[in-house]
Amino acid sequence: MTNIFDNQTFTNENYSGTDISGFEYDTCTFMGCDFTKVNITGTDFIDCVFIRCDISLARFGETGFRNAVFNECKLVGADFSKCKELFLAFSFEKCNLDYASFQKMKIKKTIFRDCSVRETDFSGSDLSGALFANCDLARAVFNETILESADLRSAVNYSIDPEMNKLRGSKFSLNGLPGLLDKYHLVIE
Numbered sequence: 001m002t003n004i005f006d007n008q009t010f011t012n013e014n015y016s017g018t019d020i021s022g023f024e025y026d027t028c029t030f031m032g033c034d035f036t037k038v039n040i041t042g043t044d045f046i047d048c049v050f051i052r053c054d055i056s057l058a059r060f061g062e063t064g065f066r067n068a069v070f071n072e073c074k075l076v077g078a079d080f081s082k083c084k085e086l087f088l089a090f091s092f093e094k095c096n097l098d099y100a101s102f103q104k105m106k107i108k109k110t111i112f113r114d115c116s117v118r119e120t121d122f123s124g125s126d127l128s129g130a131l132f133a134n135c136d137l138a139r140a141v142f143n144e145t146i147l148e149s150a151d152l153r154s155a156v157n158y159s160i161d162p163e164m165n166k167l168r169g170s171k172f173s174l175n176g177l178p179g180l181l182d183k184y185h186l187v188i189e
Contacts, residue, residue: 021061044084065090081105102127118157132158152176 003023013033021041025048033053041061049069056076063083068090076096081103091111097120104124113133123143130150138157142165149169152158159182160167172180178188 064088069093070095075100 003020005023005025005028007027008025009029009031010033011031013030015038016034016036017038019039020043021039023040023043024046025044026046027048028045029049029051030053031051033050035053035055035058037057037059038055039059040063041059042063044064044066045068046064046066047068048065050071050073052072053070054074055070055078056074058078060079060082064087065080065083066087066089070090070092072094073092074096075092076098078097078100081101083105085106088105088107089110090107091113092115093111093113095112095115097112098116098118099120100117101121102125103121106126107130108126109129109131110127111131111133112135113131115132115135117132117135117137117140119139119141120137121141122145123141124145126146127150128146128148130147132150132152132155135155136157137152137155140158142158142160144164145160146166147160147170148166150167151171152160153171153173153176155176158176158179160180161183162180178186181188
């Protein structure tokens with residue numbers, strides 16, 4: 001049996017450690033909710049907004065995010081690579097995505113704005129046209145990642161090997177140039 005919620009607002013709900021697998025949320029808003037270590041396997045979030053929620057270490061498995069918006073959320077260690085690929089679309093603003101995984105995902109044109117994305121794994125992902133505006137990408141992993149036409153002009157602390165990733169048409173600032181040359185151990189002053 002699937003539990004369906006439509007056009008509802010959930011405020012300060014504590015789902016921590018619970019199982020809400022197989023649920024469907026359509027056009028719902030979650031404000032200040034705690035999803036820490038929650039099992040959301042097979043759950044669909046369609047046109048949902050998450051504001052100041054903690055979704056750290058949630059268990060995704062065929063979880064659907066269709067036009068989901070995350071604002072000021074904590075998503076530390078979230079493994080998005082286990083999400084449904086069909087209609088997958090989300091954006092992140094002022095979120096903590098440290099230690100998250102987007103490995104081998106097709107997430108073209110995804111917006112990351114004012115986020116901490118430290119030590120996050122983007123290996124094998126297609127981030128064509130993505131925006132990393134004012135994001136901290138320290139120790140984020142880009143390996144065989146498609147970043148064509150991506151905008152990293154205001155991103156900081158990244159290390160991206162142009163020989164191991166597709167960068168055609170990507171935008172970088174002059175200040176970010178050292179992040180593209182790290183492997184050569186050059187001294188740039």
